[in-house]
Amino acid sequence: GAGVSQSPSNKVTEKGKDVELRCDPISGHTALYWYRQSLGQGLEFLIYFQGNSAPDKSGLPSDRFSAERTGGSVSTLTIQRTQQEDSAVYLCASSSPTSGTDTQYFGPGTRLTVL
Amino acid sequence: SQQGEEDPQALSIQEGENATMNCSYKTSINNLQWYRQNSGRGLVHLILIRSNEREKHSGRLRVTLDTSKKSSSLLITASRAADTASYFCATDSGGSNYKLTFGKGTLLTVNP
Numbered sequence: 613g614a615g616v617s618q619s620p621s622n623k624v625t626e627k628g629k630d631v632e633l634r635c636d637p638i639s640g641h642t643a644l645y646w647y648r649q650s651l652g653q654g655l656e657f658l659i660y661f662q663g664n665s666a667p668d669k670s671g672l673p674s675d676r677f678s679a680e681r682t683g684g685s686v687s688t689l690t691i692q693r694t695q696q697e698d699s700a701v702y703l704c705a706s707s708s709p710t711s712g713t714d715t716q717y718f719g720p721g722t723r724l725t726v727l
Numbered sequence: 728s729q730q731g732e733e734d735p736q737a738l739s740i741q742e743g744e745n746a747t748m749n750c751s752y753k754t755s756i757n758n759l760q761w762y763r764q765n766s767g768r769g770l771v772h773l774i775l776i777r778s779n780e781r782e783k784h785s786g787r788l789r790v791t792l793d794t795s796k797k798s799s800s801l802l803i804t805a806s807r808a809a810d811t812a813s814y815f816c817a818t819d820s821g822g823s824n825y826k827l828t829f830g831k832g833t834l835l836t837v838n839p
Contacts, residue, residue, distance in 0.1 A: 616769075643825060645825070645827075647829075652831070653831055654815055654829035654830050654831045654832055655770075655815070655817075655827075655829040656829075657826050657827065657828065660825055660826060662825070668825075668826065670826075671826075701768065703769065703770065705770075707825070709825070715760070715772050715775055716760075716772065716827065717772065718762075718769045718770040718771070718772075719769055720768050720769040721768050721769055723768075
């Protein structure tokens with residue numbers, strides 16, 4: 613079946629502009645995650661959605677970052693008033709906790725460059 | 728702060744040799760997972776080992792877990808050029824089994 617997809621694959625924007633990044637999880641997966649990976653670094657947890665529960669936003673670095681998950685499927689990560697330090701690869705993952713596994717399946721990521 | 732820390736940071740070997748990467752972590756965990764990442768993009772899940780397991784195999788991969796030392800190792804046997812990638816360990820935060828914390832990874836280069 614189809615894996616996690618993300619769009620766009622690359623995004624170049626100017627400092628101060630808003631950007632939206634999209635994630636389509638694996639069909640049927642109830643859990644969705646966003647991570648950020650800066651150059652040469654490991655992944656940094658941003659936000660977690662599980663079903664209809666309130667999302668865990670504890671990893672969002674500032675109030676310029678927000679995310680929504682509509683209809684329990686597609687998610688959008690929005691960064692307002694982008695800064696150069698926001699440049700990174702943004703990775704989305706999904707999982708199916710009810711299947712008894714904690715394995716997270718990752719999308720190919722969106723490389724964001726803020727000029 | 729990083730929960731998992733891999734070492735070495737970089738490893739270069741010849742095709743056919745074995746590669747061993749280590750991961751250390753600081754707090755109690757439910758699971759430890761290893762992922763591979765090619766060219767700085769999407770991660771591929773390799774193997775998950777639970778806290779009550781000590782060793783797990785998957786094809787050419789062997790993972791060990793020592794909870795007393797808070798460490799894990801990933802062994803890739805008979806390496807291939809296609810194994811060239813960055814390898815990350817990821818741990819959950821003990822209290823929640825979904826919020827993974829990743830180390831900075833080991834860059835493995837397998838020379839043909």
